[in-house]
């Protein structure tokens with residue numbers, strides 16, 4: 592049976608909002624009716640590109656069109672205000688990650704979505720990567736995880752690199768390690784007068800002994816997105832920077848007839864097949880009660896809590912050093 596159409600809007604017509612709009616336009620189960628952006632150039636582009644109505648504010652949109660669901664892809668510092676307004680108006684929302692800048696705000700939104708009976712999904716797109724889903728199936732008890740997410744892109748200014756980039760890897764790691772966090776340490780720095788950290792390194796120790804190390808930078812000369820997950824009998828190395836593929840190498844010790852161990856390496860190339868499309872299809876399916884959530888609001892809160900804990904420690908830390916690039 593054909594899925595019913597959902598009338599959707601996208602709030603924020605910047606880089607991410609345009610990706611959302613392109614996907615919604617191509618989905619048979621959605622109809623993109625509106626985009627909101629205070630920037631007139633962004634509105635002109637959106638109207639021409641997607642043929643939808645455009646508005647300079649959420650208020651203007653709510654008074655003019657009937658919208659059932661919306662992606663919130665405005666700057667992170669505005670998520671709480673805009674998401675509150677949308678939920679109050681009875682609209683299901685997909686809020687880009689991170690859901691908010693503070694855990695208290697995220698809790699308020701989660702409570703409001705429950706109160707209003709509306710779906711709130713957070714745009715943790717890595718949950719829709721096949722390679723990440725493979726890790727969740729295969730990894731049982733990691734003892735070491737190393738995540739590197741580096742880019743030369745400083746477009747996002749309203750939050751630092753922990754909420755902007757590292758939170759992706761925090762969310763992956765918390766999807767793999769079920770033990771509580773025992774200890775964290777963090778260092779980082781801001782460059783060229785930036786109000787927020789542009790580079791951050793963190794180490795999380797879990798109560799089961801697993802150590803997760805993170806490096807995130809938006810001032811790196813070259814892009815890198817990689818993940819290593821080691822457990823007793825196998826190690827996974829993922830390279831996410833080969834879009835639309837993820838390269839995976841799995842190392843397993845092989846006892847040899849002679850002395851010592853050989854390492855057997857399995858190499859896989861996984862076609863990721865547009866994770867954003869899968870994320871938005873999942874959002875629409877949840878609105879129709881056709882799918883249980885992939886990742887709950889509790890999972891979102893856990894990731895944000897750890898990220899903001901790192902930020903608080905970084906603010907109080909002496910390990911913030913001067914200019915440089917990583």
Ligand SMILES: NC(=O)c1ccc[n+]([C@@H]2O[C@H](COP(=O)([O-])OP(=O)(O)OC[C@H]3O[C@@H](n4cnc5c(N)ncnc54)[C@H](O)[C@@H]3O)[C@@H](O)[C@H]2O)c1
Nearest residue numbers: 603604605606607608627628630633664665666667687688
């Ligand atoms: N899931 C991912 O992989 C991913 C990747 C990039 C960005 N993001 C997230 O998406 C969000 C947007 O990031 P971006 O890269 O598109 O930023 P961007 O700066 O390219 O776009 C933000 C847009 O929001 C508009 N805007 C500002 N105030 C607004 C308001 N009050 N109402 C509506 N729109 C408003 C801006 O004019 C701009 O066009 C951020 O929260 C970011 O963390 C997620």
